[in-house]
Amino acid sequence: xxxxxxxxxxxxxAAGAFSLVGFPHIWSKNASxxxxxxxxxxxxxLFSLTGTTAIIEESLNKATLMAIEEINADGGINDLKxxxxxxxxxSDPATFAEKxxxxxxxxxxxxxxxxxxxxxxxxxxxxxxxxxxxxxYPTLYEGRECSKNVIYxxxxxxxxxxxxxxxxVEKFGKRWYLIGSNxxxxxxxxxxCKKLLEGLGAEVIAEEYVxxxxxxxxxxxxxxxxxxxxxxxxxxVGDSVVALHRQYxxxxxxxxxxxMASLTTSENEVAAMGGDAAAGHFTSAPYFMVFDxxxxxxxxxxYRSRWGGDKVTHFVSESAxxxxxxxxxxxAKLTAGDIGPLAIREAVKGEEYKAPQGLxxxxxxxxxxxxxPKIGQCKADGQFEILTQSADWLEPNPxxxxxxxxxxxxxxxxx
Amino acid sequence: MDFxxxxxxxxxxxSSILLLVxxxxxxxxxxxxxxxxxxxxxxxxxxxxxxxxxxxxxxxxLASLAVIFLLIAALGWLIELAVxxxxxxxxxxxILATWGLGVMTQQIVRLTAxxxxxxxxxxxxxxxxxxxxxxxxSAYRLFVLAVALGLFLLTWCIYRYTSFGLKLRAxxxxxxxxxSFGINSARAYRLTFAYGAGIAGLAGALISPLKSxxxxxxxxxxxxxxxxxxxxxxxxxxxxxxxSAVLGEASGLLAYYSNxxxxxxxxxxxxxxxxxxxxxxxxxxxxxx
Numbered sequence: 001x002x003x004x005x006x007x008x009x010x011x012x013x014a015a016g017a018f019s020l021v022g023f024p025h026i027w028s029k030n031a032s033x034x035x036x037x038x039x040x041x042x043x044x045x046l047f048s049l050t051g052t053t054a055i056i057e058e059s060l061n062k063a064t065l066m067a068i069e070e071i072n073a074d075g076g077i078n079d080l081k082x083x084x085x086x087x088x089x090x091s092d093p094a095t096f097a098e099k100x101x102x103x104x105x106x107x108x109x110x111x112x113x114x115x116x117x118x119x120x121x122x123x124x125x126x127x128x129x130x131x132x133x134x135x136x137y138p139t140l141y142e143g144r145e146c147s148k149n150v151i152y153x154x155x156x157x158x159x160x161x162x163x164x165x166x167x168x169v170e171k172f173g174k175r176w177y178l179i180g181s182n183x184x185x186x187x188x189x190x191x192x193c194k195k196l197l198e199g200l201g202a203e204v205i206a207e208e209y210v211x212x213x214x215x216x217x218x219x220x221x222x223x224x225x226x227x228x229x230x231x232x233x234x235x236x237v238g239d240s241v242v243a244l245h246r247q248y249x250x251x252x253x254x255x256x257x258x259x260m261a262s263l264t265t266s267e268n269e270v271a272a273m274g275g276d277a278a279a280g281h282f283t284s285a286p287y288f289m290v291f292d293x294x295x296x297x298x299x300x301x302x303y304r305s306r307w308g309g310d311k312v313t314h315f316v317s318e319s320a321x322x323x324x325x326x327x328x329x330x331x332a333k334l335t336a337g338d339i340g341p342l343a344i345r346e347a348v349k350g351e352e353y354k355a356p357q358g359l360x361x362x363x364x365x366x367x368x369x370x371x372x373p374k375i376g377q378c379k380a381d382g383q384f385e386i387l388t389q390s391a392d393w394l395e396p397n398p399x400x401x402x403x404x405x406x407x408x409x410x411x412x413x414x415x
Numbered sequence: 416m417d418f419x420x421x422x423x424x425x426x427x428x429x430s431s432i433l434l435l436v437x438x439x440x441x442x443x444x445x446x447x448x449x450x451x452x453x454x455x456x457x458x459x460x461x462x463x464x465x466x467x468x469x470x471x472x473x474x475x476x477l478a479s480l481a482v483i484f485l486l487i488a489a490l491g492w493l494i495e496l497a498v499x500x501x502x503x504x505x506x507x508x509x510i511l512a513t514w515g516l517g518v519m520t521q522q523i524v525r526l527t528a529x530x531x532x533x534x535x536x537x538x539x540x541x542x543x544x545x546x547x548x549x550x551x552x553s554a555y556r557l558f559v560l561a562v563a564l565g566l567f568l569l570t571w572c573i574y575r576y577t578s579f580g581l582k583l584r585a586x587x588x589x590x591x592x593x594x595s596f597g598i599n600s601a602r603a604y605r606l607t608f609a610y611g612a613g614i615a616g617l618a619g620a621l622i623s624p625l626k627s628x629x630x631x632x633x634x635x636x637x638x639x640x641x642x643x644x645x646x647x648x649x650x651x652x653x654x655x656x657x658x659s660a661v662l663g664e665a666s667g668l669l670a671y672y673s674n675x676x677x678x679x680x681x682x683x684x685x686x687x688x689x690x691x692x693x694x695x696x697x698x699x700x701x702x703x704x
Contacts, residue, residue, distance in 0.1 A: 052631070210674065216429060222421055246537075247553075250556065252543060272534065
């Protein structure tokens with residue numbers, strides 16, 4: 001029995017290896033198996049349209065579809081139309097994996113654009129690594145990941161914090177209170193923040209995590225009152241961030257002397273908490289809706305005329321938009337017969353694009369993007385005022401908190 | 416000194432929110448024996464009413480409180496009439512039915528009002544902060560505390576000093592015998608359910624300026640409310656008051672000395688231990704099985 005099973009597994013593994021490695025290599029020029037055929041090229045769009053994170057992911061879905069429509073209206077890529085296969089993973093990591101498998105295996109998409117939370121990205125990762133396909137991830141995230149099958153177009157900790165933390169220390173002072181939601185993202189951001197603060201001679205007077213979805217901050221605010229920090233570094237996410245800001249304001253604390261500094265509070269979150277509760281606090285991000293550039297003007301106008309005049313754009317939807325244009329530039333470099341996920345990955349390395357936030361570039365080593373972070377202060381009307389912009393674009397370093405590790409084109413290296 | 420006062424005030428504020436949310440649940444369970452799992456959705460609907468009246472009609476929160484109470488109470492009245500009254504003395508079925516109602520309500524709100532997070536503007540007159548013995552507290556939180564205590568007193572007086580309350584107490588002791596003395600128990604049940612629902616709606620409206628308003632918000636509150644009611648003893652109004660005070664002060668204090676994650680875990684462990692040794696809760700009445 002046991003031996004039979006072993007033989008069966010061996011046969012299966014051999015067949016699997018043949019079908020995965022052998023077939024596409026030999027037959028990719030064959031019309032029936034090529035990725036680009038009948039004048040179209042298929043891509044997957046994988047954002048939740050239902051469930052808890054649907055609100056934000058819907059805006060990413062819209063920005064993605066808008067960019068695809070723009071490219072098709074412009075004649076497509078070398079006369080190939082982009083066909084979007086839209087799936088709804090319903091805010092559930094297991095469904096994300098299942099839909100990703102469907103997009104890659106049965107729809108034969110050449111790339112998939114999608115996901116917002118780290119949990120859903122981690123869930124689809126094995127699919128893309130095993131099938132040698134390509135996933136495009138638009139969200140800022142905690143770093144500490146080095147996949148050869150993901151193009152990361154959002155910011156990693158060093159890009160949002162390198163300018164932001166010293167600026168805040170200089171402007172407000174050295175006593176810092178770190179408050180976050182209790183999961184991986186805030187902890188990794190805080191790891192890097194503490195490292196920067198140590199270098200600046202600043203002091204972390206408290207590092208505290210509240211449960212996800214927590215909505216009662218009166219004890220936390222009591223501690224703000226008694227500890228009197230100069231800056232509150234907040235990595236609280238979701239509806240908790242609304243409760244924190246509203247209760248901060250109800251308690252009569254003053255952003256002018258004890259501002260909250262955030263990496264995740266975008267126009268979207270501000271709309272949910274009301275401009276009055278967000279006014280005076282700071283966010284660091286590569287993009288703000290008010291950013292003054294011809295590209296952004298075009299982006300905001302197109303977005304509002306396509307999806308409604310009251311819609312806001314924010315730094316994740318901007319990445320979801322420009323990553324499609326990076327995809328176009330990469331595919332345009334390939335001949336139709338060569339188009340495939342790995343060829344696109346090689347073609348997109350070092351590719352530059354004038355995005356709404358300014359020029360961005362894909363770093364060939366770690367497949368993250370060079371971005372230009374800005375510091376914004378929220379105003380009562382729900383928009384940000386951009387106070388500074390980094391002098392140059394910043395290199396992405398997903399292992400910034402771990403100096404002995406480096407993400408390279410060959411994978412993670414210990415240095 | 417001001418630290419102690421601030422800590423007590425924080426605990427009281429937590430307690431007042433717990434009391435507001437649990438009071439309706441305690442009344443409904445205490446009188447009718449229905450475990451209302453849709454209680455959180457009454458809270459959520461109250462918050463959405465506050466948001467709707469403010470954003471569509473420009474009503475300030477204070478002006479809309481009475482209307483919200485009446486609206487949600489009317490809804491509770493209808494639900495009792497349509498569903499609950501057919502299920503008395505079938506506890507498992509009422510749990511299932513109310514849970515189903517809760518799920519449906521969430522989805523209806525999501526479909527009509529949208530799933531995005533909403534907020535309710537605090538009344539301008541209460542948006543400042545107040546100084547008490549050297550400690551600062553939000554005027555609005557003190558207002559919520561006052562309303563919670565006021566509602567508790569009102570409920571207690573109805574229960575203790577009115578003829579309706581007398582009838583309620585009679586029904587609570589034995590419905591069949593009370594009915595045989597000519598008490599209209601069906602009407603009393605319906606009014607109780609409506610009153611409990613109305614208070615839940617009021618709770619939702621009152622907490623909406625401090626929290627975010629979303630279709631799922633009720634779920635966390637119903638869990639908190641059950642903790643309060645189970646700890647306090649299911650048929651005791653005073654027990655509900657005392658246990659929300661204890662839970663509020665305890666979680667405030669623990670959260671101050673450690674953090675909210677640990678506070679939540681410790682409070683739950685404490686409740687598990689207490690229920691193990693005192694399954695009837697802290698303040699169980701001695702009558703009726």
